[in-house]
Amino acid sequence: MNEIVYVDGAYVERGEARVSVFDRGFLFADGIYEVCAVLDGKLVDNDAHLARLDRSLREIDLPSPLSREKIVAMQRELVARNALREGLIYMQVTRGVADRDFAFPENATPTFVAFAQAKRIIGSPQAEAGVAAISVPDLRWARRDIKSIALLAQVLAKQQARKAGAAEAFMVENGIVTEGASSSAFIVTKSQEIVTRPLSSALLPGCTRQAILALARERRMTIVERAFTIEEACEAAECFFTSATAFVMPVVSLDGKKIGQGRPGEATRRLRELYIEAARASAQ
Numbered sequence: 001m002n003e004i005v006y007v008d009g010a011y012v013e014r015g016e017a018r019v020s021v022f023d024r025g026f027l028f029a030d031g032i033y034e035v036c037a038v039l040d041g042k043l044v045d046n047d048a049h050l051a052r053l054d055r056s057l058r059e060i061d062l063p064s065p066l067s068r069e070k071i072v073a074m075q076r077e078l079v080a081r082n083a084l085r086e087g088l089i090y091m092q093v094t095r096g097v098a099d100r101d102f103a104f105p106e107n108a109t110p111t112f113v114a115f116a117q118a119k120r121i122i123g124s125p126q127a128e129a130g131v132a133a134i135s136v137p138d139l140r141w142a143r144r145d146i147k148s149i150a151l152l153a154q155v156l157a158k159q160q161a162r163k164a165g166a167a168e169a170f171m172v173e174n175g176i177v178t179e180g181a182s183s184s185a186f187i188v189t190k191s192q193e194i195v196t197r198p199l200s201s202a203l204l205p206g207c208t209r210q211a212i213l214a215l216a217r218e219r220r221m222t223i224v225e226r227a228f229t230i231e232e233a234c235e236a237a238e239c240f241f242t243s244a245t246a247f248v249m250p251v252v253s254l255d256g257k258k259i260g261q262g263r264p265g266e267a268t269r270r271l272r273e274l275y276i277e278a279a280r281a282s283a284q
């Protein structure tokens with residue numbers, strides 16, 4: 001798997017897939033990325049992911065090197081060439097190759113790379129048992145609404161989580177949870193309110209978050225978009241995170257404290273099932 005990689009218009013073997021040392025993605029993290037799930041060989045929530053890709057490019061003043069139609073065709077080609085049934089498509093666009101200078105180069109051509117990666121999303125044993133999370137200070141920049149490839153703070157957060165035997169790190173700023181290191185964070189209160197932080201430049205607008213909120217609203221489940229603390233999450237009935245590659249993942253302990261009964265809660269299970277069903281039905 002992930003043997004055929006897309007690099008600037010060409011489909012090449014993994015070992016042949018290369019980008020210049022002078023690429024601004026490598027030198028400055030001057031680029032953005034997007035990740036969408038693949039289920040049954042089809043793209044999940046792809047319209048939302050492509051809309052966010054467009055938005056990220058606009059926000060960093062980088063013209064899209066490919067039309068939307070061409071991007072979708074390329075994603076499908078990667079799925080086909082890699083015979084991918086379940087997993088993800090990763091795409092990254094940078095400002096391209098130029099002499100090192102902080103300000104934008106005059107005539108660089110953007111670099112566009114993408115690859116497929118297999119991952120068990122549906123039958124994940126982690127989703128059955130739930131996972132542990134830890135809290136870490138949010139060390140990131142102020143424009144977290146842009147899906148920037150500058151991910152060092154998240155790399156450090158995830159490594160800290162791994163060392164603690166946890167699957168995710170909830171990032172905290174001014175006493176409140178911003179989001180997971182690579183996910184949107186939710187709690188379900190004892191009065192069955194689904195709580196997640198409202199969108200702003202402090203966090204990434206999660207495509208899965210958006211889909212989950214829409215599904216919950218349709219089912220008349222109560223949603224409250226407000227900030228919450230780690231203490232509140234520890235006291236909550238349930239806790240979970242969402243992302244393109246985890247869908248809905250139950251969190252059963254936080255900083256070593258058991259949440260609820262210490263196993264995935266009912267609302268979380270229901271939302272996971274609803275999302276899987278909707279993803280299957282709408283994937284293209």
Ligand code: PDD
Pocket residue numbers: 035179180181182183184204205206207208209242243244245
């Ligand atoms: N990350 N917040 C952050 C910081 C993220 O990196 C992600 C996803 C999300 C959830 O967004 P979505 O539901 O659209 O995937 C929230 C992807 C999966 C990654 O970096 O691999």
